[in-house]
Amino acid sequence: MPPDQARRARLPLTWILAALAVAALVALALILPDPERPGGSEGSEAPTTPTALPLESTESTTLTVPQDVRIAERSIDLVGGSSYLVTVEVTTEKPEGSAGEAMYMGIGLQCASHDPQADGRSVGGTQNLLDGEQTTFRNQLLLTPEVDARYSCNITASNPYEEVAAAGVTVEINGTWIIDRATGLALETEVDEMLPATVPTGEVQVVLKQTIPLAELTERSDRRLRVLSSLHVTTCTGVNGSREAGRAWCAEEDIDETGSDVIDRLRLEILDSQGAVCDVIADSSSEVQIDRHRHHQLLAAEETAELRDEPCGETLRISRVIENRGLASLVVHSSNTSMIALEVTDG
Template identity: 35%
Template sequence: MSLACSGGDSGEARSISGTQNIIDGESSTLTNQFLLTAKKDGERKCNVLISSPNESAAAVGTTLDADVQWEETPVGQDAKAFSSDERLPMVVSNRARLAAFRGTLKVPKAGDETLKILSTLHFTTCTIVNGSREGGEPLCIPSETDEGGSSFDVDLRVDVLDSEGRVCESLDVFTESTHVDKKTHHQLLSFVKKNQLPAPLCGRTLEFVLAVSNSGPAPLVVHGSSSSFIVVASST
């Protein structure tokens, strides 16, 4: 699945994709997003593409029904897309915990701040080496593969930092536990969360930490090119 938008003469272009193995008889929802900054007025063209890139897959020739929906939502200056290049791709070993996204955002002027957080993480469990490649060599090591797949937790914490950069308050925003088995192999995990910040805030800087804790037995790849993390802050 891929989503791409371009701005014609403005030269603006963004795209993002994601992969998940579809299990016969089961329905799946694949979601992703990006932040496109408009430098000037004009028409933007977007398209959504669903494809099966592996021509040697056992299910080659299989057809499926798809309901495709996409939307664009204007956001103000207080929106930020965190770069996946800073930490991803990465491999989370068995019994390890690593941050997939980590960064800060200045919140708007004093008021009742609301955060809307949109994120997608693209996982590959190291049951086999195939499918773990990104930017070169495969990320799964043959000697560490395990057909048991990966059980893991994803959690998002938001820390409020005071003027000295110290944590003065913490908010647990999101936690989810899941398992990716040998059949699924690839999985997109997406969430949208809307949170009202406590008032008054003890600081004007928010630090976001989206972390992955892997219970194994197989190592877990978190891909970069198809993972996203966007925060939209608004004040009333």
């Protein structure tokens, strides 16, 4: 066969092989994920559009002892590199005349993400409910994802105990959580550095403290700071319930069955260059009696304070102070205790 005829005979085979190679490349591209595209890997939940904020999730249900319930579950898409305040409020009431002198209740707020670079957080509190007395739990946390991420948040309420006097009692649970983006300074106190701690009878103790250089706040004429704090406490009417960090915080000498009479104070002060207080810009207090029936409680406080145009010092100090008038000592737990300071930039 002449050379030119042989070349023409091989051409169709060359085209077929080229077509097969292109088809294989296309199929491979469809199978493999694009490493440059967010959410390309299996199981990823990267958000497409950030959720409009503030966002509120509310739901009501009933709980019959023993039972755990979960409500107000919702997903939110957050932007990496930003800080978000999440607050939770749960109200409930043990019916008048229902079984048992008191009824345990634990509540929690959980916010979780499948992304390992998005920090999951939880916070809550416990208290024994008394007949006919409405109880409100309040707490808060900061979410600070490093990357854009989808979170799922929910509220839980729990009384898992079967062999208790309140078994079979039904209560209504009303829960709300709210999330909003922090537009200025947002700072959460490292509570583990100071807590847990026991406040003996007759003592006044700073149980949480945070200092903020005023230079870190935005330069504006109407500077304001919002502080939210919750203390999870137990009165030493017995050793039970005071355990944390591997030991009991109520010793024998701390115990008194009458419970604790407490003055709880949230105080914001300006310190001069020597560290002395030169101005008090907020100081609120409340008196709380925690007897053996209530036993443990979540003490919530909030303040919004204005900063003067020309402050007397360079540092702001935020303090949560407990004065225990006795007769039992009081344990302040690190678990479910929080303090968050936020710069108010709106208005």
